[in-house]
Amino acid sequence: MNVLLDNLDLYGPFFLTTIELFLWSAVGSLILGTILAMLRVSPVLAFRAAGTTYVTLIRNTPLTLVFAFFVFAYPLLEIVKLSFFTAAVVALIVYTSAFICEVVRSGINTVPVGQAEAGRALGLTFGQILGQIVLPQALRSVAPPLISTLIALLKNTTIAAGFSVAEAGAIRSYLSERGDNQLIGLLWVALGFIILVAVLSLIQRSLEKRWSVAR
Amino acid sequence: MSSVLFDVPGPKARMRHRIYAVIGVLAIAAFIAFVVYRFYDTGQFTARKWEWLQYQQVQIDLLNAVLETLRAFAAAAVLALIFGAVFAAGRLSDHAWIRRISGAIVEFFRAIPALILMFLFYFGLPAVGVPMTPFLGVVFGLTLYNGSVLAEVFRAGIQALPKGQAEAAYALGMRKTQVMFTVLLPQAIRAMLPTIISQMVVLLKDTALGFIITFQELLYYARYIGTQGEFGRPIVPSTLVATGIYICLCLLLTALATYLEKRNRRSKKHIDLDEKKAEETGLGAAASA
Numbered sequence: 001m002n003v004l005l006d007n008l009d010l011y012g013p014f015f016l017t018t019i020e021l022f023l024w025s026a027v028g029s030l031i032l033g034t035i036l037a038m039l040r041v042s043p044v045l046a047f048r049a050a051g052t053t054y055v056t057l058i059r060n061t062p063l064t065l066v067f068a069f070f071v072f073a074y075p076l077l078e079i080v081k082l083s084f085f086t087a088a089v090v091a092l093i094v095y096t097s098a099f100i101c102e103v104v105r106s107g108i109n110t111v112p113v114g115q116a117e118a119g120r121a122l123g124l125t126f127g128q129i130l131g132q133i134v135l136p137q138a139l140r141s142v143a144p145p146l147i148s149t150l151i152a153l154l155k156n157t158t159i160a161a162g163f164s165v166a167e168a169g170a171i172r173s174y175l176s177e178r179g180d181n182q183l184i185g186l187l188w189v190a191l192g193f194i195i196l197v198a199v200l201s202l203i204q205r206s207l208e209k210r211w212s213v214a215r
Numbered sequence: 216m217s218s219v220l221f222d223v224p225g226p227k228a229r230m231r232h233r234i235y236a237v238i239g240v241l242a243i244a245a246f247i248a249f250v251v252y253r254f255y256d257t258g259q260f261t262a263r264k265w266e267w268l269q270y271q272q273v274q275i276d277l278l279n280a281v282l283e284t285l286r287a288f289a290a291a292a293v294l295a296l297i298f299g300a301v302f303a304a305g306r307l308s309d310h311a312w313i314r315r316i317s318g319a320i321v322e323f324f325r326a327i328p329a330l331i332l333m334f335l336f337y338f339g340l341p342a343v344g345v346p347m348t349p350f351l352g353v354v355f356g357l358t359l360y361n362g363s364v365l366a367e368v369f370r371a372g373i374q375a376l377p378k379g380q381a382e383a384a385y386a387l388g389m390r391k392t393q394v395m396f397t398v399l400l401p402q403a404i405r406a407m408l409p410t411i412i413s414q415m416v417v418l419l420k421d422t423a424l425g426f427i428i429t430f431q432e433l434l435y436y437a438r439y440i441g442t443q444g445e446f447g448r449p450i451v452p453s454t455l456v457a458t459g460i461y462i463c464l465c466l467l468l469t470a471l472a473t474y475l476e477k478r479n480r481r482s483k484k485h486i487d488l489d490e491k492k493a494e495e496t497g498l499g500a501a502a503s504a
Contacts, residue, residue: 041220043221043224043228043232044232044235044236044239045236046236046239046240046243047235047236047239050239050243056466057462059465060416060420060461060462060465060466060469061420061458061461061462061465062420062421062422062423062424062434062461063420063423064423064424064426064427064434065423065434065454065457065458065461068426068434068437068438068454069454069458072438072441072450072454073441073450073451073454076257076259076450076451077250077253077254077257077259077451078253078256078257079253108220116220117222120222126220129220130220134220155326155327155328155329156328157328158328158330158331159330159424159427161330161427162330162426162427169328169330169331169334172334172338176338181342181343182334182338182339182342183335183338183339183340183342183343186331186334186335186338186339187335187339189331189334190327190331190332190335193326193327193328193331194323194326194327197326198326
């Protein structure tokens with residue numbers, strides 16, 4: 001208990017950074033992931049190929065390597081300068097969106113073809129069919145796996161600790177500087193993650209109950 | 216190509232799709248050209264930055280780094296499979312206290328980031344007097360995390376088997392162990408092989424986390440080469456080479472999964488899992504995490 005109480009000035013702000021990192025990358029990867037899913041179901045072959053290539057390459061690359069690229073290699077290309085925090089968010093978005101894409105795509109496939117056909121028969125435009133018929137149903141059916149992907153994202157934010165971002169994963173190195181017991185310090189960090197994951201799981205369960213579609 | 220979103224295209228739509236395709240290809244080509252130009256402009260393509268690949272010593276060291284990655288992968292994979300099997304059996308036990316304890320352990324390790332588990336082993340245990348190497352830290356961290364995910368996969372697979380399988384076996388007078396080992400497990404493992412192997416891909420990728428606790432694997436070596444002044448600090452080329460190697464290794468594993476899945480479908484011994492049940496018990500979630 002002492003390790004936690006003596007270092008509240010570490011645990012508080014660092015876990016806040018973790019949450020901030022999580023929120024930014026969650027929003028970013030939900031947007032990019034949905035765009036990628038649109039590419040992968042599009043009738044244009046070139047778009048499908050581009051989406052598939054992206055997802056295959058990223059899904060088979062370690063996240064640590066994506067981080068290493070954006071922190072060490074990317075600055076040498078002199079495109080736009082990124083702070084460590086932004087670089088971490090970009091790396092997490094690039095990686096997570098490939099997984100979100102697959103979840104959204106499988107969600108679109110669960111919507112019965114008749115739904116969109118009925119929409120077309122009523123004369124709705126493509127945008128209306130997508131926005132008012134298919135996506136709402138697709139999102140409902142994928143809410144649980146989507147949140148599982150976000151839970152994975154939350155846990156992945158710890159990797160930023162290896163790349164100079166002061167988030168929960170980095171608490172350990174500060175504790176070792178202060179000479180506190182690292183085992184106990186790390187157990188508190190682990191407990192913090194268990195609580196955060198539990199919160200997301202609760203949201204997952206309540207969405208599942210409220211949103212399940214009758215088919 | 217039958218998607219819920221699109222009607223079968225007529226002549227007009229096909230024309231439009233062709234125009235979209237041209238614009239799309241141009242946009243993607245422009246993006247790639249821009250990136251390549253940035254590479255060229257900042258001198259990433261100069262011979263000096265790629266020279267290191269020609270040195271025999273570097274090639275040997277690179278190969279050793281890959282072997283180190285594979286060594287951690289192999290050790291963690293075997294241990295994770297054992298861990299998963301033991302705790303899946305625990306969660307399916309008839310004794311409530313065994314079920315509860317194994318359930319708690321599995322849920323506990325699933326909620327903690329793999330990197331924090333590695334920290335716990337590598338930095339935490341020496342603090343209470345247990346010696347630890349980076350290799351062991353990586354292996355134990357990956358074992359606990361992936362093992363608990365695999366435990367859920369195994370459990371989901373067994374619970375999603377048609378109920379009649381176990382009932383028939385009990386009716387023949389088999390004991391629970393016999394039912395498990397001779398009837399349920401062989402079928403469940405066959406049906407779950409693709410999921411198990413995709414979890415192995417996750418495990419293989421996660422060995423790169425070892426970089427952060429100074430385990431000298433592939434990514435560590437790529438970073439080391441990238442800082443060498445004599446080759447003009449080729450961090451971009453060395454990261455690209457490491458990415459290529461990781462992608463190849465993972466694709467080989469994925470190809471194995473696809474092959475097994477295809478062979479499985481042809482096999483007469485194959486039983487379809489109850490998909491809804493598999494999802495409820497977490498098989499779906501495990502696959503995406």
